[in-house]
Amino acid sequence: MLYTKLVEVYEALNSTTKRLEKTEILADFLKLIGENEPHILPPVTLMSMGRIFPTWSQKELGIGSKLLMKAIASAVGVTPGEVEDQVRETGDIGLASEKLFRRKSQVTLFTRPLTILKVYKDLVKIADISGGRSQYKKIDILMGLLSSASSFEAKYITRTVIEELRVGVGEGTIKDAISQAFHIPKEVIERSHMLTNDLGLVAAVSREEGEEGLKKLSLKPGKPVKPMLAQLSPGIGETVKEMGWAICETKYDGIRVQIHRKGEDIEIYTRRLENISLALPEIVSYIRESLPAEDFIVEGEIIVTRDGKPISFQYILQRVRRKYDIERMVDQIPLTLYLFDTLYFGNNLIDTPFRRRREILESIVRIYPGKVEISRQVKVTPSDIEKAQKLFEDSINEGHEGIMIKDPEAPYMPGIRGKKMLKFKAEPETLDLAVVGGTYGKGKRAHFIGSYLLALQDDDNQLRTIAHVATGLDDKTLAELSQLVEPLITNQKGRTVRIEPRIVLEIAFSEIVKSPEYESGYSLRFPVVKGIRYDLSPEDIDTLERIDSMFKGSQKS
Ligand code: AMP
Numbered sequence: 001m002l003y004t005k006l007v008e009v010y011e012a013l014n015s016t017t018k019r020l021e022k023t024e025i026l027a028d029f030l031k032l033i034g035e036n037e038p039h040i041l042p043p044v045t046l047m048s049m050g051r052i053f054p055t056w057s058q059k060e061l062g063i064g065s066k067l068l069m070k071a072i073a074s075a076v077g078v079t080p081g082e083v084e085d086q087v088r089e090t091g092d093i094g095l096a097s098e099k100l101f102r103r104k105s106q107v108t109l110f111t112r113p114l115t116i117l118k119v120y121k122d123l124v125k126i127a128d129i130s131g132g133r134s135q136y137k138k139i140d141i142l143m144g145l146l147s148s149a150s151s152f153e154a155k156y157i158t159r160t161v162i163e164e165l166r167v168g169v170g171e172g173t174i175k176d177a178i179s180q181a182f183h184i185p186k187e188v189i190e191r192s193h194m195l196t197n198d199l200g201l202v203a204a205v206s207r208e209e210g211e212e213g214l215k216k217l218s219l220k221p222g223k224p225v226k227p228m229l230a231q232l233s234p235g236i237g238e239t240v241k242e243m244g245w246a247i248c249e250t251k252y253d254g255i256r257v258q259i260h261r262k263g264e265d266i267e268i269y270t271r272r273l274e275n276i277s278l279a280l281p282e283i284v285s286y287i288r289e290s291l292p293a294e295d296f297i298v299e300g301e302i303i304v305t306r307d308g309k310p311i312s313f314q315y316i317l318q319r320v321r322r323k324y325d326i327e328r329m330v331d332q333i334p335l336t337l338y339l340f341d342t343l344y345f346g347n348n349l350i351d352t353p354f355r356r357r358r359e360i361l362e363s364i365v366r367i368y369p370g371k372v373e374i375s376r377q378v379k380v381t382p383s384d385i386e387k388a389q390k391l392f393e394d395s396i397n398e399g400h401e402g403i404m405i406k407d408p409e410a411p412y413m414p415g416i417r418g419k420k421m422l423k424f425k426a427e428p429e430t431l432d433l434a435v436v437g438g439t440y441g442k443g444k445r446a447h448f449i450g451s452y453l454l455a456l457q458d459d460d461n462q463l464r465t466i467a468h469v470a471t472g473l474d475d476k477t478l479a480e481l482s483q484l485v486e487p488l489i490t491n492q493k494g495r496t497v498r499i500e501p502r503i504v505l506e507i508a509f510s511e512i513v514k515s516p517e518y519e520s521g522y523s524l525r526f527p528v529v530k531g532i533r534y535d536l537s538p539e540d541i542d543t544l545e546r547i548d549s550m551f552k553g554s555q556k557s
Helices: 003-014 019-036 038-047 065-076 080-090 093-107 116-128 134-147 151-161 171-182 186-196 199-216 236-243 281-290 314-320 326-332 354-364 386-397 475-488 544-556
Strands: 229-232 246-251 255-262 265-269 296-306 335-345 372-374 377-380 402-406 417-425 431-440 449-457 463-469 489-493 496-499 504-508 511-514 522-525 528-532
Touching: 003 019, 003 116, 003 151, 019 038, 019 171, 019 199, 038 116, 038 199, 065 080, 065 093, 065 134, 065 151, 080 093, 093 151, 116 134, 116 151, 134 151, 171 186, 171 199, 186 199, 236 246, 236 386, 236 402, 236 417, 246 354, 246 386, 246 417, 255 281, 255 314, 265 281, 281 326, 281 335, 281 372, 296 314, 335 354, 377 386, 386 402, 386 528, 431 463, 449 475, 449 496, 449 504, 449 544, 463 504, 463 522, 475 489, 475 528, 511 544
Parallel strands: 229 417, 335 372
Antiparallel strands: 246 377, 246 402, 255 265, 255 296, 296 335, 402 417, 431 449, 431 496, 431 504, 449 463, 489 496, 504 528, 511 522
16 A cells, blocks of 8 residues: 555544544545555554554654754755754644655656555664664665655655654544444453553454454553553542452552563563663562563552652652663662562463452562562451551551552453542641640550640631641650650640640641631541651641642642
8 A cells, every 4th residue: 555545644634623533534544454455454553643663662763853854854955954944934844844845856756656564664674773873774764765755755754753643643533443444342442452552453353353353352461551540539438348348558659560571571661651671670680580480460669768768759750761871870769669469470360359469469479678579458348447547557657658449359450540449648748737735545545645636827826726646656756745745734624635835746648628626627637647846846837828728729639
């Protein structure tokens, strides 16, 4: 099939903004290709979105806009400066090429018409070139292509090279078009896409084997699947009750990774399915040691720790984006991997209940302390919710984000943000609040203040209560706080005391809610003491104004 046919499709797509019309145009074209040249259906499907490789492929063309402009200049016989001027004028390298090539085609007649397959194969060849003089070799092939191109063809070849096709077609439209072209229900296309992340393959199987063939597609180590996503939990108790019982885990704040082993190869993919194996060589070698030498897919979260405590998530981005000097970064920013799921081990496990996938994970991972761990977990029923609350507090105290609440019976649902996995997070921000009162415990704890009443300050620097906090302190800090507080008690009624506001606590919590119960008009859900702020005095505590604005902000999101 001639490349001009594809270019006509691009132009037609460009001429409408209506999604249904775009779908129709693409569906007709995919059908036509399927009937005439079925072997090129996979590349055509990808090229319709301006791609040569599926998203998860590590291959890239490696031609920046400077180099591309040079190739255009040579192909049309002008200076790179003139190409640059055109790009500036039109704001698009594709339009600039079209103009320049139009001038050229008036004088030279291109002889060999380009086919879709030729364009595809040459672009693959360009991506495959590496090593010495690779830029020259890449540009050579590109110039060869461009010198046989018409002005319209040049417009789209150049846009494909810089991965900006500008015809308004994304994965959604392509999926609809495949469904329409080969009469396959959309959900089946959706699921096949989730599992393989290769719309070229999905199109080919749709045509050749139909729905039955698609249903047989399964995940394979080496091909990443879209990760299962989490919804926000409205509350631990409510969520656990809904699930019947739940597996709760610490929520680590780093980056989600899907790790594939196929034969000797170990690849690490991000949540967006980018391959980041080269940036994280130590994780690859930890995995080689910690897991059996069999094909598998496991998932986890990578975080940065210092002295056993997690540190800002920002550091890990520095590691992931790094292309050079990686060895030095391995020493400077040490990583810990917390594994939490198995998607494949010996066979496909995504339809296996989570509790079983977790058991498999535990049976295959050899813990490598501080390097490869398994996520901390508790099993919770509606009658022992405190176990989940304790995990939440401990997780926050250790510097993590909160907890995940997972349905033990649920399959792995690629790409779905459903009710089978929920997150219950602390607000990223903490509050500094003054201790103004407390309540003594009962029984064995009768000589300890078990819960503290906290206050913020209003515009007039008047203290206004906002919450009681009972948790988060280890025994040592609890004793320390008691000692600090006792001399400050100004009044006692039964077990309840008033305390002179001198001590400031840093408080983490999950949510600010309106409440008539406290003087501030607000209350905190799941408040947890993160520490005693010896460096702050009551004048430094948080204000009603800040809480107002945090509350309003949370209502918007
Ligand atoms: P969020 O990014 O806020 O939607 O929260 C979901 C993310 O939490 C997942 O995509 C993972 O990257 C991360 N996460 C951290 N710890 C866990 C865990 N134990 N289980 C599942 N996901 C986790």
